[in-house]
Amino acid sequence: MKKQRFTEKISCEIDRKKTKSIKPDRCALYKHKGDFRWRGIKDETYKTEGNEWKNIIRRVLIGSRGESTKFHVRYFEITPNGYSSLERHRHEHVVICVKGKGIVRTGKAKHKMEFMDTLYIPPNTVHQLINPFKEPFGFLCMVNSRRDKPKLVKEPER
Amino acid sequence: MKKQRFTEKISCEIDRKKTKSIKPDRCALYKHKGDFRWRGIKDETYKTEGNEWKNIIRRVLIGSRGESTKFHVRYFEITPNGYSSLERHRHEHVVICVKGKGIVRTGKAKHKMEFMDTLYIPPNTVHQLINPFKEPFGFLCMVNSRRDKPKLVKEPER
Numbered sequence: 001m002k003k004q005r006f007t008e009k010i011s012c013e014i015d016r017k018k019t020k021s022i023k024p025d026r027c028a029l030y031k032h033k034g035d036f037r038w039r040g041i042k043d044e045t046y047k048t049e050g051n052e053w054k055n056i057i058r059r060v061l062i063g064s065r066g067e068s069t070k071f072h073v074r075y076f077e078i079t080p081n082g083y084s085s086l087e088r089h090r091h092e093h094v095v096i097c098v099k100g101k102g103i104v105r106t107g108k109a110k111h112k113m114e115f116m117d118t119l120y121i122p123p124n125t126v127h128q129l130i131n132p133f134k135e136p137f138g139f140l141c142m143v144n145s146r147r148d149k150p151k152l153v154k155e156p157e158r
Numbered sequence: 159m160k161k162q163r164f165t166e167k168i169s170c171e172i173d174r175k176k177t178k179s180i181k182p183d184r185c186a187l188y189k190h191k192g193d194f195r196w197r198g199i200k201d202e203t204y205k206t207e208g209n210e211w212k213n214i215i216r217r218v219l220i221g222s223r224g225e226s227t228k229f230h231v232r233y234f235e236i237t238p239n240g241y242s243s244l245e246r247h248r249h250e251h252v253v254i255c256v257k258g259k260g261i262v263r264t265g266k267a268k269h270k271m272e273f274m275d276t277l278y279i280p281p282n283t284v285h286q287l288i289n290p291f292k293e294p295f296g297f298l299c300m301v302n303s304r305r306d307k308p309k310l311v312k313e314p315e316r
Contacts, residue, residue, distance in 0.1 A: 032274035116190035
């Protein structure tokens with residue numbers, strides 16, 4: 001793309017160098033730097049009250065910069081032997097595997113997820129994402145922007 | 159995964175053979191069949207009133223089976239020389255490129271999108287997705303579940 005073709009600065013132009021300080025509800029293009037890292041998107045620590053999770057990185061793609069969407073889009077990566085907390089909550093999850101593979105538990109069921117497998121977890125469903133494999137397990141996770149806090153679940157309730 | 163490990167049928171078990179007729183708000187795992195096709199997800203024709211679009215396939219991953227999420231997740235694929243309608247609307251778009259590459263217009267700006275590049279299009283932004291390349295351009299597109307109808311835009315307004 002030749003930059004000189006688009007000289008006029010308008011509100012919706014994307015300044016790739018300034019995605020970090022973007023104002024609410026302006027266009028933003030988060031360029032993929034490779035290996036599921038994006039320009040302008042930082043790693044975050046993923047935590048729950050009980051700390052019953054292991055080896056997870058979160059990158060918030062949409063939802064922490066004033067966007068007006070009714071949903072947020074996050075990328076999570078679980079390193080080998082890592083897992084998310086076993087939890088339930090009223091809000092739904094949509095999970096799309098984009099890197100490696102992993103295991104998802106929903107209720108008493110367990111399923112393998114691989115590239116582009118798409119999962120819908122309805123409200124109040126006990127669930128957990130696990131990576132027993134040798135490569136990182138990366139997935140997009142979409143949630144409603146207004147949502148309740150997860151409740152941790154003890155193993156016997158699973 | 160050995161199936162005999164999960165013998166008890168509960169509401170959240172995923173029956174991979176029955177994803178088409180899944181009831182609202184039940185777990186669903188849409189297995190990727192390869193080449194951005196999913197078990198239980200049909201191709202749809204993408205249309206606007208003016209038919210000012212070309213060569214686009216839509217696959218609705220989340221949003222047409224009674225899910226209670228405040229958002230829908232769709233996969234679109236634009237074949238070479240295809241494009242979406244030039245349009246604007248009050249609702250936002252989140253676009254994540256997952257296959258090939260394409261061009262996005264937002265306002266007067268034009269940017270190339272490649273694998274995992276993530277775009278936020280705020281309300282009332284004139285936009286269009288175009289594939290001038292030789293390979294198909296595939297992307298995930300997320301929108302609010304309640305949204306207004308797109309309005310077509312004539313070229314001079316761009």
